Amino acid sequence: MSTAIHWFRRDLRLTDNTALNAAAAAHNRVIPAYILSAWKTHHRWTGPHRQKFLCDAIASLDTGLRRAGSSLVLRQGDAVESLVQLLKETNATAVYTNRDPDPYGRETERRLALALEKLGAKLHLYKDASLHERDEVLTGSKTPFRVFTPYSRAWGSLEKPAPGCSIHKLSPVPSEIKSLTLPTLDLWKITLDQGAVLPEAGEAQAQARLGKFLDNRIFNYANARDIPSLEGTSRISQDLRFGILSIREVFARVQERLKGATSEQRRSAQIFVSELCWREFYHQVLWFKPEVLSYEYSDAYRGLPWLQDPSSFAKWCEGQTGFPIVDAGMRQLRKTGFMHNRVRMIVAMFLTKDLHLDWRMGEQWFMQQLLDGEIAANNGGWQWSAGTGTDAAPYFRIQNPWTQSSRFDSEGEYIKRWVPELAGVPAARLHQPPAPGMRLAPGYPLPMLDHATERDVALATYKAHLKK
Numbered sequence: 293m294s295t296a297i298h299w300f301r302r303d304l305r306l307t308d309n310t311a312l313n314a315a316a317a318a319h320n321r322v323i324p325a326y327i328l329s330a331w332k333t334h335h336r337w338t339g340p341h342r343q344k345f346l347c348d349a350i351a352s353l354d355t356g357l358r359r360a361g362s363s364l365v366l367r368q369g370d371a372v373e374s375l376v377q378l379l380k381e382t383n384a385t386a387v388y389t390n391r392d393p394d395p396y397g398r399e400t401e402r403r404l405a406l407a408l409e410k411l412g413a414k415l416h417l418y419k420d421a422s423l424h425e426r427d428e429v430l431t432g433s434k435t436p437f438r439v440f441t442p443y444s445r446a447w448g449s450l451e452k453p454a455p456g457c458s459i460h461k462l463s464p465v466p467s468e469i470k471s472l473t474l475p476t477l478d479l480w481k482i483t484l485d486q487g488a489v490l491p492e493a494g495e496a497q498a499q500a501r502l503g504k505f506l507d508n509r510i511f512n513y514a515n516a517r518d519i520p521s522l523e524g525t526s527r528i529s530q531d532l533r534f535g536i537l538s539i540r541e542v543f544a545r546v547q548e549r550l551k552g553a554t555s556e557q558r559r560s561a562q563i564f565v566s567e568l569c570w571r572e573f574y575h576q577v578l579w580f581k582p583e584v585l586s587y588e589y590s591d592a593y594r595g596l597p598w599l600q601d602p603s604s605f606a607k608w609c610e611g612q613t614g615f616p617i618v619d620a621g622m623r624q625l626r627k628t629g630f631m632h633n634r635v636r637m638i639v640a641m642f643l644t645k646d647l648h649l650d651w652r653m654g655e656q657w658f659m660q661q662l663l664d665g666e667i668a669a670n671n672g673g674w675q676w677s678a679g680t681g682t683d684a685a686p687y688f689r690i691q692n693p694w695t696q697s698s699r700f701d702s703e704g705e706y707i708k709r710w711v712p713e714l715a716g717v718p719a720a721r722l723h724q725p726p727a728p729g730m731r732l733a734p735g736y737p738l739p740m741l742d743h744a745t746e747r748d749v750a751l752a753t754y755k756a757h758l759k760k
C-alpha cells in the first residue's frame with residue numbers, strides 16, 4: 293500500500309483542495325496532518341482572535357475528515373522535524389502540500405524538501421491559495437508589476453483555473469499513529485477578551501457566508517462597500533486567509549451568478565473581483581520583495597524619521613484618540629478581530645500621518661488582532677496607507693478623519709455602535725473637532741491632536757526626506 297502525508301496549512305478544507313486531491317489520486321492511503329506552530333517564534337504575527345478561529349477551523353476539519361472515514365493527525369513543534377517523524381512512523385513516501393506565498397512558509401518548504409530527499413521521499417507542492425501566483429503575471433519585459441492597475445489588467449486577461457472535486461472518502465489513519473487532542477487557546481496560554489464575538493469557523497459556515505453575499509449583496513457591492521455601518525462586503529477574508537474557501541470556487545461562483553446580470557450588476561461584481569485581484573497583487577509583491585516585511589517597498593522612503601512614542605500608540609490601540617471614527621474602528625478590531633476596510637485605511641493613515649508613528653507598529657498590532665491577519669495583504673495595506681508602498685499617489689494622499697467620517701458614516705451609526713459614550717451626540721457634531729476644551733460627551737477624550745497641523749508636519753517630513 294502506498295502512503296502519503298497531506299500537510300494542511302492555509303487550505304483547511306476538503307472541497308477543491310489541490311494537493312489533497314493529488315495525494316488521494318496517487319496513493320492508497322493519505323495521512324491528513326496539521327502541525328501547530330511553536331507559539332514563541334510566531335508571537336509577533338498572531339493573537340487570540342486568529343488562534344481561536346484556527347482552533348475552531350481545525351476542529352471542523354477533523355469532523356469533516358472523520359465523516360470521510362479518516363481523522364486529522366495533530367502534532368506541535370517545528371514543521372520539518374514533525375513531518376519527518378510522521379513520515380517514518382507511517383512509512384509514507386511523499387508529503388503533499390499547497391504552496392505558501394509567504395517567506396516563512398517558503399523557507400519551511402525548502403528545508404522540508406531537503407530533509408525528505410535525504411530519506412528518499414518527495415515533497416509535492418501545488419498552487420492553491422491564489423488564481424495566479426509567483427511569476428504568472430509579469431510585465432512585457434518579464435519583471436513584476438510595481439503598481440496595481442496594469443497588474444490587474446494583465447491578471448484579468450488570464451484564463452482562471454476551474455475548481456476541482458471534493459474529498460468524500462479516505463482510508464482510516466492506523467490506530468498506532470498518535471495525535472494531540474484538538475487545540476484550545478490554553479495550549480498557548482492566551483485568552484480572548486471577555487465579550488469578544490467571532491464568526492463561526494468551518495467549511496459549511498464559510499460557504500454560507502459566501503452564499504449570502506452572492507444571493508444579494510454582490511450586486512450592491514459598488515454602493516455599499518465603503519459604508520462601515522452596513523454589511524456591504526462579503527466578510528469572507530478569514531475564510532480565504534485559512535483556505536476554508538477555495539479561491540477558484542469563489543471566482544467560479546461569481547461568474548455563475550453573473551449569468552443574465554445587468555451591466556450595472558456586472559460593474560458591481562467586477563469591483564468585488566478586483567478586490568480578489570488586490571489580494572493576489574500583494575501576494576506577488578511579497579513573493580518578489582520579501583524585504584517589505586522589514587523595510588519600505590519604495591527605496592526612496594527608507595529611513596523616514598518615524599516616531600516610536602508608546603503613549604500615543606497606546607491611545608490609538610485602545611480607541612482613545614478623541615477622533616470618533618478612529619476610535620470606533622480600533623474598538624471594533626479589539627472586540628471582533630475585524631475592521632471595515634475603509635476604516636482600516638483611516639486608522640492606518642492616522643497612525644502614520646497624524647501621529648507620525650512607525651507603520652510597522654500599526655502593522656504588528658493589526659497582525660495580532662485581525663482574524664483575517666495575512667502578512668501580504670496587511671503589509672500591503674499598511675505600506676499603501678503610509679505612502680511608502682505601491683500607491684501611485686504616495687505620501688501626499690492624506691485622509692482627513694473628520695471628512696472621512698462625514699462622507700462614509702454621515703449618521704454616525706458605525707461610530708455610535710462601537711463608541712457607546714457618543715450615543716447621544718447629534719451626528720453632525722461627530723464629524724468636526726469640538727470647540728477647544730469641550731468634550732463631545734462625558735468620559736470621551738478630547739482630540740489628541742489637530743489634524744491640519746499634523747498634516748503639514750507629515751508633508752514637510754516626507755518632502756525633506758525625499759530631497760535628501
Ligand SMILES: Cc1cc2nc3c(=O)[nH]c(=O)nc-3n(C[C@H](O)[C@H](O)[C@H](O)COP(=O)(O)OP(=O)(O)OC[C@H]3O[C@@H](n4cnc5c(N)ncnc54)[C@H](O)[C@@H]3O)c2cc1C
Pocket residue numbers: 517525526527528529530532533564567568570571572574631632633634636637640658662664665666667669670671672673674677
Ligand atoms: C491597513 C490595512 C490592513 C489590511 N490587512 C489585511 C489583512 O491582514 N488580511 C486581509 O485579508 N485583508 C487585509 N486588508 C484588506 C481589507 O481591509 C480586507 O481584506 C477586507 O476588509 C476584508 O473584508 P471582506 O472579506 O468583507 O472584503 P471584501 O470587500 O468582500 O473583499 C473580498 C476579498 O478580497 C480580498 N481583499 C479585499 N480588499 C483587499 C485589499 N485591499 N488587499 C488585499 N486583499 C483584499 C480579501 O480576501 C477579501 O475577503 C487590509 C487593508 C488595510 C487598509
